[in-house]
Amino acid sequence: MASKPVLYSYFRSSCSWRVRIALALKGIDYEIVPINLIKDGGQQFSEEFQTLNPMKQVPALKIDGITIGQSLAILEYLEETRPIPRLLPQDPQKRAIVRMISDLIASGIQPLQNLSVLKQVGQENQMPWAQKAITSGFNALEKILQSTAGKYCVGDEVSMADVCLAPQVANAERFKVDLSPYPTISHINKALLALEAFQVSHPCRQPDTPAELRT
Amino acid sequence: MASKPVLYSYFRSSCSWRVRIALALKGIDYEIVPINLIKDGGQQFSEEFQTLNPMKQVPALKIDGITIGQSLAILEYLEETRPIPRLLPQDPQKRAIVRMISDLIASGIQPLQNLSVLKQVGQENQMPWAQKAITSGFNALEKILQSTAGKYCVGDEVSMADVCLAPQVANAERFKVDLSPYPTISHINKALLALEAFQVSHPCRQPDTPAELRT
Structure with missing residues (x-):
């Protein structure tokens, strides 16, 4: 086996x-x-x-x-x-949109605010640096999602794009990014966090989550 | 049509x-x-x-x-x-390795040394910042390629990984990264630059390439 x-x-x-x-x-x-x-x-x-x-x-x-x-x-x-x-739609054009959104987050936002980069910019610059990376990406993402979203990022099926979105929103919250300019992102994120797969995998519920961060 | x-x-x-x-x-x-x-x-x-x-x-x-x-x-x-x-092998495990190498470059190296980030770190820090991002990624990439490469990144077929590699090596050269610690990367890059598709698409041969950079 x-x-x-x-x-x-x-x-x-x-x-x-x-x-x-x-x-x-x-x-x-x-x-x-x-x-x-x-x-x-x-x-x-x-x-x-x-x-x-x-x-x-x-x-x-x-x-x-x-x-x-x-x-x-x-x-x-x-x-x-x-x-x-499936995490990718059947239609190749929709698959392209899902991957574009996923890559926007995975190449265009997250790498610029990850731990090793923030170490390099120095303690006092970390918050503004991370906030800039996230807001700049979210400005683009909000526009894109306005034309692709249904209940989730692309239509009404959970996709790879959603799998990338919720963790990036959690980072945004950690870095105290104002999410009010992003109603579509916020709305999708709320729908995602209601799903069991997003709940059991959540950072506050992992074997290595420190006791004070558990919920 | x-x-x-x-x-x-x-x-x-x-x-x-x-x-x-x-x-x-x-x-x-x-x-x-x-x-x-x-x-x-x-x-x-x-x-x-x-x-x-x-x-x-x-x-x-x-x-x-x-x-x-x-x-x-x-x-x-x-x-x-x-x-x-094809740019992806048929075998799912080889496809995974091709995509891992592609993502290593596209999420792990390039975003950290692109124009908008370099603008943010300030003129005098640009070279060391870009060099650090590239050498750190190339250290990992060289190790991975030592076990995956044939003539190209993964075996002897040109793949998506190669499509990402040659442009990243060109960036490394632009930022004066010492490539001598990366024999596998250098060897593959040389093989790629000998291919017509890499030549006609080269930055020095585009409609918008300034005259002084054309070759």
């Missing part, structure tokens, strides 16, 4: 949360190995973890005998090997 | 180059509309362009009646609608 997939994850990492949502949506049973990005100077820098993922980042997923880094590559692999329920 | 795809592109944008390579590899005839990211304070900020791509970034591709932003979303759409020659 094939062994369970193993997810290397940090409770607060928005990219780890993307993968946890997808695993939950698809009903895939898995084990979590927490990698604490802060403790011991960052457990992602250990020799052992670097062998698994030379990028020294979470998430990484051990599955079917390989280890995949990069959350969107993981989502695409899950979609190809465990297609039900 | 369907109209030709229109690519909004800037000669030096590495993300635009990715799409130009894919269009060339797949033999897709297209028109280029140059968007100068410097001139007039940045033509990507014009009302007209923002309507096309609210992210105010190149590339954007008008094709089959839709406009797609984000280079990897464009590559995936081209792959799904014009599958020959």
